[in-house]
Amino acid sequence: MRLLSFLLLLVTATALQANPDFWRHEWPETDFSRTSVENWAEILSGGPPKDGIPALDDPQFIAVRDETRIGKREPVITVEIGGQQPRAYPIRYLMWHEIVNDSVGDVPIAVTYCPLCNSAITFDRRTRRGVLSFGVSGKLRHSDMVMYDRETQSWWQQALGEAIVGELTGTQLGMLPSWMESWQQFTARNPDGLVMAEPAYNRSYGRNPYRGYDSSRRPFLYSGEMPPHGIHPLERVVRVGDRAWPLTRLAQAGEVNEAGVRISWVAGQASALDSGQISKGRDVGSIRVRDSQGRDVVHDVMFAFAFHAFWPDGIWMTGN
Structure with missing residues (x-):
């Protein structure tokens, strides 16, 4: 009987989440009438609410030679744009924040990492709507992070860089070349490079919560x-x-x-x-x-x- 009741609750919860009306109280500014999603049941709550995983904005950087926390084999996302100093975004921080809104020279970028898909992509934040900034919605689709932009509250599929719900549905973000490598590999090639400093959050940086x-x-x-x-x-x-x-x-x-x-x-x-x-x-x-x-x-x-x-x-x- 308990199992039957549990399954009934699970089916009911899934049916509710398959209906965008379930999300309107949390997302009153999102236009759910505009979407490329055919099956709403594909979008699930990953657990944390909107901004429960806090994206980072305009992070601080330090010189490679001043960094002492990161292990030699730890992965970083390397971004090299237009002759600017190469930057390393450590996965030890992105594991807990998933999105970094930054600018390299005059290029506004979003460095993103979805642990559940191991997907690390860097986007150009410039769009026809202007420069966007991104947060973590707390939703998943096919286990991949659904981002949102703070300007229109549209939802974006991280793996595709495409808006899938809201005013900007169908808009595609430009993707920029970046890659994951070890901290040692980055520093050997870029002894004068920069690395994102540890954010001022109470997180177990360096720990993997997905062991x-x-x-x-x-x-x-x-x-x-x-x-x-x-x-x-x-x-x-x-x-x-x-x-x-x-x-x-x-x-x-x-x-x-x-x-x-x-x-x-x-x-x-x-x-x-x-x-x-x-x-x-x-x-x-x-x-x-x-x-x-x-x-x-x-x-x-x-x-x-x-x-x-x-x-x-x-x-x-x-x-x-």
Whole structure:
């Protein structure tokens, strides 16, 4: 009887969340009549409410030589724009904040990280509506973070960089080349670079609250199809456009030249989603993606299930 009652409550809660009327009290300024979402049941609460995961704005930076907290193998997101000093955004901070609204020179950017998809993407915040700033909605779709902009309260799919609910539905953010690498790799190449300083929040920076997640059998809050070709749903893949290269293949090959890009892999980066301490995570290596002229290419290193969810007709570069 208790199990039946629990299942009834679960079904009722899911049905309520599948109806945007359920969210209007929390999002009175969001235009739910405009959306590209066909099935509202795909959008679920991840647990925290709106801004329960606080995005960061205009962070402080310190010189690489003054940073003492970050472990050598800890991952950072590297951003290099227009001759400005290279910047490192440590995952130890993004794990707890997920979005950083910043500016590099005259380019307003949003550095984003979704732990549940391992998706790290840097966006240009300039749009036809002006420069936007982003927060964390607390919602997930296919286990991927749903962001929102503070100017119109529209909802955005982080993996796609596209507005999916609200006034700006259909608007696409420009993606900028950035990549994840180890702190040691960043500092070796950029001894005069900058690193985001520790935010003034009471958080366990350096700890992984998703311990063992990337070894789990199934993704969190995901009910879609699993990847084809026997690829584990939580295997990392390198996405370039609508193509995905399994990281296991790249680690074995070291370098692959295909589809107009050169993808290289080197050891030395800890998984942020393995051990309870990020610095102790197993080695998953670092990726760089360049074109035929050696220029960095926009890409993402995400979990295979997320690629399949958002690019169901995508091309799997398995090498077979």
